[in-house]
Amino acid sequence: MTALWLAHRTSALWLAALVHRLSGLALATFLPLHFLTLGLAISGEAKLESFLRWSDQPVVKLSESILIFLLAIHMLGGLRLLAVENFAWFDGQKRLAVVAAAMAALVAVVFLARVF
Amino acid sequence: MNVRLYLWQRLTAALMLPLLLTHLVVIFYAMRKGFSAADILGRTRGSIAWALFYGTFVSAVAVHAPIGLRTVLIEWTPLRGRSSDVVAIGFGIVLAALGFRAVAAVVLP
Amino acid sequence: MTATLDVLLWRGTAEGSYRRYQVPWRDNQTVLDVVTWVQRNLDATLSYRFACRVGMCGSCAMTVNGRPRWTCRTHVSKVADGGRLTIGPLQNLPVIKDLVTDMQPFFEKWQKAKGTFAPSKTRIDPIETIAPSNPARLAADAAIECINCAVCYAACDTVRWNENYLGPAALNRAWTLVNDARDAGNGERLTTVAADGGCHACHSHQSCQEHCPVALNPTASIAGLKRRAAQAYFSGAIKL
Numbered sequence: 352m353t354a355l356w357l358a359h360r361t362s363a364l365w366l367a368a369l370v371h372r373l374s375g376l377a378l379a380t381f382l383p384l385h386f387l388t389l390g391l392a393i394s395g396e397a398k399l400e401s402f403l404r405w406s407d408q409p410v411v412k413l414s415e416s417i418l419i420f421l422l423a424i425h426m427l428g429g430l431r432l433l434a435v436e437n438f439a440w441f442d443g444q445k446r447l448a449v450v451a452a453a454m455a456a457l458v459a460v461v462f463l464a465r466v467f
Numbered sequence: 468m469n470v471r472l473y474l475w476q477r478l479t480a481a482l483m484l485p486l487l488l489t490h491l492v493v494i495f496y497a498m499r500k501g502f503s504a505a506d507i508l509g510r511t512r513g514s515i516a517w518a519l520f521y522g523t524f525v526s527a528v529a530v531h532a533p534i535g536l537r538t539v540l541i542e543w544t545p546l547r548g549r550s551s552d553v554v555a556i557g558f559g560i561v562l563a564a565l566g567f568r569a570v571a572a573v574v575l576p
Numbered sequence: 577m578t579a580t581l582d583v584l585l586w587r588g589t590a591e592g593s594y595r596r597y598q599v600p601w602r603d604n605q606t607v608l609d610v611v612t613w614v615q616r617n618l619d620a621t622l623s624y625r626f627a628c629r630v631g632m633c634g635s636c637a638m639t640v641n642g643r644p645r646w647t648c649r650t651h652v653s654k655v656a657d658g659g660r661l662t663i664g665p666l667q668n669l670p671v672i673k674d675l676v677t678d679m680q681p682f683f684e685k686w687q688k689a690k691g692t693f694a695p696s697k698t699r700i701d702p703i704e705t706i707a708p709s710n711p712a713r714l715a716a717d718a719a720i721e722c723i724n725c726a727v728c729y730a731a732c733d734t735v736r737w738n739e740n741y742l743g744p745a746a747l748n749r750a751w752t753l754v755n756d757a758r759d760a761g762n763g764e765r766l767t768t769v770a771a772d773g774g775c776h777a778c779h780s781h782q783s784c785q786e787h788c789p790v791a792l793n794p795t796a797s798i799a800g801l802k803r804r805a806a807q808a809y810f811s812g813a814i815k816l
Contacts, residue, residue: 356642357642358641358642358643359642359643359644359731359783359786359787360733360783362781362782362783362786364780364781364782365733365781365782365783368779368780368781372779432780435780435795435799436780436799436802436803437799437803440793440796440799444782
């Protein structure tokens, strides 16, 4: 029955909307943690410094690059929505969605390369 | 989702576009292997520009994210009406509080 | 020996199950032909709806292999996955029996979106002259062919997830009236579509546009409504 459930939900644009929603949820979960981390500096450099050294671990850096991917794809997906909602209808949106995913992945990979 | 929430969400999204791009550039510029707290704080401490930049960013996201969260709660959980409003607003307050604290942490001399 | 289709048909109400039937597989067969064959030859208790059977009325809409379609315009050869067909009632609507859904909620939302023409003149007033090339008229014409088959409504996940959402068909019709120079109901109409569950709840999944058998684009209509409602809100013409 899963195949039946998925049948009409395989359009690139439906997937783009799902990715947009899931990336938003992930970012919303991450943000308070991000703010708490930066807030470590309130008591001076030392705590923030030790966090940054902890985050040098490859698995953390990988997670960070995934976050950057999510950030980029959420922004690009949102950009597509703003375009659809405020300008004349344009075709080729499925292609745009795929391009957006590719761009976000590129950004994330470049980030990963820089920090390794 | 009604027209008022829609406008707040879309307008904060539009506002965050340039802020986000700048933030990404900053991350790319600053982050390299072994970068330190001193590297960050050396640039941000006492800076009114960074205070305004990130203060605006925090304000915008504290409006934008809760509205999105509210929609997800209404559509994907049993929460409805008032309870989804309450959770969303609560989340916004948490984001704003932690966000401004973080900005203060890196900007105050 | 003729080939046979392995057909699963939904039997029951919201509670029920798929029952299996073997149906002769013919050339040039539509899914409606299959359902009709079952009802006439295998099980007279099967309930289903159809009328014109030539793709004009929209009554025969059902879920075929997971997608909402007009069964009279769906050739078996195009959808029979290795000779298997799974046919159920349209989604997002209450099931009366078997393949028949209750269209009332669909039409109630149509009314709620003010999808009805509000006249502004009497019979003694001169006729409104509207050029066919008028941009608003073109926008209305592009969306006007809707025959309320509910395929878009069945395809829409926002309808599924948000019971207040008016849905693509109702909002598409509201858009045609918003663009109708003769209509006087825009105050109420824009207020309704700007409220909770109105056009702003649309996420632009575009399932509606993808499945519409008349090739309409409710996503584009709803995008237009979003703009108009925002403008009306900014100018104070409507209040929440």
